[in-house]
Amino acid sequence: MSVAAPPAPSATSLATGRRAERSVRALTFQAVLLMCLSVGLMTLLVLLIDVFRDGVGSLNADFLNNLDSRFARRAGIRPALIGTLWLMGLVAVISFPIGVGAAIWLEEFAPKNKFTALIDVNIANLAGVPSIVYGLLGLAAFVRFMHMGRTVLAGALTLVLLILPVIIVSAREALRAVPDSIRHGALAVGATTWQTVSRHTLPAAIPGIMTGMILGLSRAIGETAPLITMGALTYVNFVPTGPLDRFTAMPIQIFNWTSRPQAEFQNVAAAGIILLLGALLLMNAVAVFLRNRYERRW
């Protein structure tokens, strides 16, 4: 570093700092940073390998079709799988209109006043509330106060409230990304605000909104604590057939198997985890696909 080297002829005239970086300290620093980054990435890899190795042996047709059992070899995930499908279906159907409606109101209609600001602060705060607290809310509000019992519907409503902040925030971003010229064009030819939103702004924002929706659902599909707290069952030997049945879900079933003392159940739990992670990866892939395929640059 003592002698400044004459500037080498290069395409860019901006300093990059790389010339001075042949010192041991600079290189060590960079190596340490890279190591720290790889710890996180390697952990993910080790986790995936560990789960796969433990679980792949138990992952077969019986596992998908059987009910839960006291014997590891006969234990299946069917009730939890159907329970999760019911949950996700209800969560999607309920949270989509509410989340998108709230986002449309906040972005396109809301006046700039204290009430709007209050809702803004609320969304930020709700995103930071621990998920188990939503479980307590679900228990007090839906299960007890509204007498829904510990049903699929009560569980779905609990998860809806949990993921609403995620959906609203991403839907607002998607709406905000639609340029004002689109709105101006519609308004200029005499459209009302709602006509502008429903025929121009919203259709243009749909890919972004769907991406946020999938992210919200992928958060909901792995949530365990709020469902246990609102009272979902942990041992279920029936398949739920409607929104008013009692239920279990995949992450709860995984938790239940993990906490059984017999070692063989760890492998059954791992098989369940493979299924859950598979569903998650698929959802993420769809979200990425939607983002890349339909996202328009204005």
Next chain:
Amino acid sequence: MADQSVTAGLTRSRARPGEALIKILLRLCAVVVLLTTVGIVASLLFETVEFFRDVGFGEYFTGTTWAPTFKPARFGVLPLVAATFLITLIGAVVAFPLGLASAIYLSEYASNRVRKIVKPILEILAGIPTVVLGYFALTFITPTLLQKLVPGTEVFNALAAGIAVGIMIIPMIASISEDAMRAVPQSLRQGALAMGATRRTVATKIVVPAALSGIAAAFILALSRAIGETMIVTIAGGLNPTLSADPRQSMETMTAYIVQVSLGDTPAGSTAYKTIFALGTTLFVITLALNTLSYRIVRRFREKYE
């Protein structure tokens, strides 16, 4: 909010019949958010007030024994709070340096190509359900790592739970800190580099100090996440409410106790039922305070450029 700005200067067509109803419906959707907060506060407070009719403030906040189902029942919350903080601390020790270093590398060293590969992987790590991380802590971190390296580690222990919690919050710290670092204007870096500084000096002397408020906010948000984390600590930390500072032991956090009670039947009005709401309130107050602090730090200490 676009209402005024978008239509400014334009003659807005009069709303057609029915549009007033649509507007009300949309507004109701936004009000759901408000109702959620009201619902959380109301349901927590109602049962918590009931709880403190049975149990004194003094006993709850200063008692050192947690045994609500014993006779006589004891409601000292300190063992649960201590376990929560110990596991959070272990998580922070693991995740703060790793997350910050990852953020520095991604922001200052990584090429666009590397960043495009690494960031989605970190997003996947962030999306791993916590029940899976709990499984990983119980079946891998404890038996394969800890019980070989740290003698005396129990099957359920705070250390494995803390490490797994740390792994959970790494992506969050890395991503928020990186955003803060990338917001530091390029001109500051160029100034230092032009005078012969290495990227190490730029990172440690320019970028990190300039992004400090964002990094601090990331740390505090991560702490809040760790305190509220449930499944990892329930699966790997155990259900043994002891007041101890030995991370090799099994201990029970506030969240783990809520799960433990919820696994059984919780008839409304029973003390067990009220107890989990009192713990929920404690948890809610702590995390709300941390989240608000983080928000304030960002607003107050953000370095403004340009």
